[in-house]
Amino acid sequence: MKAKSEVEIYDTTLRDGSQGEGVNFSVADKLRIADKLDSFGVHYIEGGWPGSNPKDIEFFAQAKKRKYKNARLAAFGSTRRKGVAVENDEQVRLLIEAGTPVVTIYGKTWLLHVKEVLRTTPEENLAMIGDTVRFLKDHGKFVVYDCEHGFDGFKDDADYALATWQAAEKAGADLIVLCDTNGGCLPNEIARITQVAHGKLNARLGIHTHDDIGLGVANALAALEVGATHVQGTINGYGERTGNCNLTSLIPNLALKLGKKCVSTASLAKLKELSQFVDEIANIRHSPRQPWVGSGAFSHKGGTHVNAVQKLARSYEHIDPTLVGNERTVLVSDLSGRSNIVMKAQELGFKITNDTPELKSILARIKELEHAGYEFEAAEGSLALLIRRRLKNEEPPFVVEAYHVSMRRDAPMQKGAEGKSICEATVKVRVGNEVAHRVAEGDGPVNSLDSALRLALGKFFPQLKKVQLTDYKVRILDGETVAGVSEPADRSARVGTASKTRVLIESTDGKEAWGTVGVSENIIEASLQALVDSLEYGLLKKK
Numbered sequence: 091m092k093a094k095s096e097v098e099i100y101d102t103t104l105r106d107g108s109q110g111e112g113v114n115f116s117v118a119d120k121l122r123i124a125d126k127l128d129s130f131g132v133h134y135i136e137g138g139w140p141g142s143n144p145k146d147i148e149f150f151a152q153a154k155k156r157k158y159k160n161a162r163l164a165a166f167g168s169t170r171r172k173g174v175a176v177e178n179d180e181q182v183r184l185l186i187e188a189g190t191p192v193v194t195i196y197g198k199t200w201l202l203h204v205k206e207v208l209r210t211t212p213e214e215n216l217a218m219i220g221d222t223v224r225f226l227k228d229h230g231k232f233v234v235y236d237c238e239h240g241f242d243g244f245k246d247d248a249d250y251a252l253a254t255w256q257a258a259e260k261a262g263a264d265l266i267v268l269c270d271t272n273g274g275c276l277p278n279e280i281a282r283i284t285q286v287a288h289g290k291l292n293a294r295l296g297i298h299t300h301d302d303i304g305l306g307v308a309n310a311l312a313a314l315e316v317g318a319t320h321v322q323g324t325i326n327g328y329g330e331r332t333g334n335c336n337l338t339s340l341i342p343n344l345a346l347k348l349g350k351k352c353v354s355t356a357s358l359a360k361l362k363e364l365s366q367f368v369d370e371i372a373n374i375r376h377s378p379r380q381p382w383v384g385s386g387a388f389s390h391k392g393g394t395h396v397n398a399v400q401k402l403a404r405s406y407e408h409i410d411p412t413l414v415g416n417e418r419t420v421l422v423s424d425l426s427g428r429s430n431i432v433m434k435a436q437e438l439g440f441k442i443t444n445d446t447p448e449l450k451s452i453l454a455r456i457k458e459l460e461h462a463g464y465e466f467e468a469a470e471g472s473l474a475l476l477i478r479r480r481l482k483n484e485e486p487p488f489v490v491e492a493y494h495v496s497m498r499r500d501a502p503m504q505k506g507a508e509g510k511s512i513c514e515a516t517v518k519v520r521v522g523n524e525v526a527h528r529v530a531e532g533d534g535p536v537n538s539l540d541s542a543l544r545l546a547l548g549k550f551f552p553q554l555k556k557v558q559l560t561d562y563k564v565r566i567l568d569g570e571t572v573a574g575v576s577e578p579a580d581r582s583a584r585v586g587t588a589s590k591t592r593v594l595i596e597s598t599d600g601k602e603a604w605g606t607v608g609v610s611e612n613i614i615e616a617s618l619q620a621l622v623d624s625l626e627y628g629l630l631k632k633k
């Protein structure tokens with residue numbers, strides 16, 4: 091781990107964040123997000139709660155096989171149950187089996203919870219904390235102890251709260267994290283109580299806040315200014331109710347306003363991309379009003395503002411937007427996105443610089459497609475193909491010349507009864523001078539198209555057998571979403587037959603995962619675009 095960081099970033103998007111409304115990650119999604127967070131440079135990735143669902147157990151089983159270069163993976167759980175020896179507690183056993191270097195457990199600080207929710211004695215709660223931390227330490231884990239209701243508990247009974255934290259410390263916890271679980275505290279309360287903890291404990295302190303009164307980020311900063319050196323939060327503030335401390339706001343505040351080191355300057359410049367990537371994977375529309383990273387964060391509409399900004403950017407901007415990978419959006423047809431694209435292209439393995447002659451046309455094409463509703467943050471496969479086509483004057487490995495999809499149902503339609511309709515797809519592909527024509531059935535139009543396409547390509551490219559689709563997401567775009575920063579009007583009224591559909595497909599060849607995108611007014615057409623890109627990228631990517 092990089093010891094130079096003054097503040098450690100602990101990301102819990104995959105655990106606390108996935109408890110947010112409308113957020114539902116598949117195992118493939120979680121693995122992609124973990125890779126992205128790792129390359130961004132967060133210090134810890136909390137992958138899930140193995141004791142709460144089988145999907146998280148599967149995630150850890152897969153994650154175990156990967157190498158993370160910056161982050162350490164954490165499994166989340168709770169202290170042992172009351173009246174049960176820690177070694178016999180199933181949930182604690184699953185934490186060990188997750189095989190992560192870090193284990194984070196939460197325990198009760200607040201007597202109200204000990205008595206009314208756990209229904210146990212104050213002494214047994216202290217024993218539950220101590221036993222569990224000690225057991226995990228004995229198994230060689232780095233132990234993060236999350237003090238649930240740390241602040242509310244302290245306000246109710248300071249001595250008892252302190253006793254719970256000391257129980258964790260005495261048992262060997264590596265980090266003690268005070269949590270504003272209900273999200274209702276004010277920054278001055280957070281600072282005062284963190285200061286007390288800082289004075290009484292020797293262990294390193296962390297902070298975990300929620301945004302119920304709109305102060306999630308402010309509260310985390312308050313704790314970090316008085317001694318905490320570790321902060322937990324989620325990308326885009328995902329989380330239960332109104333969400334967690336938003337790392338996409340917290341990180342630039344730390345780096346650019348407080349001058350505290352947390353991630354590299356290069357990573358900071360990828361913050362907006364990270365934010366959009368996670369929204370795309372979660373299939374959530376990126377909010378233009380997000381501080382720092384929203385498309386509207388540095389947009390200037392008013393005439394005098396535009397004028398002044400053109401003369402002197404500083405006059406109406408609190409920072410240079412490129413520091414967080416954002417851009418000013420007044421200057422139409424400019425090349426403001428140039429450095430972002432160069433960076434991204436280099437990441438994808440292209441030898442490209444600011445002076446590459448094709449850059450201008452690549453950028454123009456990307457802007458054109460973005461305007462038409464494409465998003466490339468989570469579709470690096472499609473982006474790589476686009477760049478490649480402009481840099482190298484070469485024929486694509488295959489061309490879909492024609493296709494046909496039909497769907498038939500021979501039984502009365504009934505909601506909830508599946509499997510009665512049959513889809514059939516025919517695909518004609520050309521590879522060089524040869525043409526292949528294949529038919530396949532499937533349980534849906536996209537599935538049958540995918541099968542027919544693979545059948546047709548199979549004899550030319552046997553290596554495509556390794557490429558598998560892992561996820562498929564569909565989003566309806568209304569007119570204003572496509573156009574840019576303004577808020578969508580009544581969505582339901584706008585989703586008519588002429589709405590565009592964006593399809594994001596995630597694929598893997600067992601070693602690497604990639605996303606591809608298609609946009610059309612026709613969902614099948616959009617799906618086919620993404621499918622074709624997925625297979626083409628599978629054929630052309632290096633490694």
Ligand SMILES: [Zn+2]
Nearest residue numbers: 106271298300
């Ligand atoms: Zn939480």
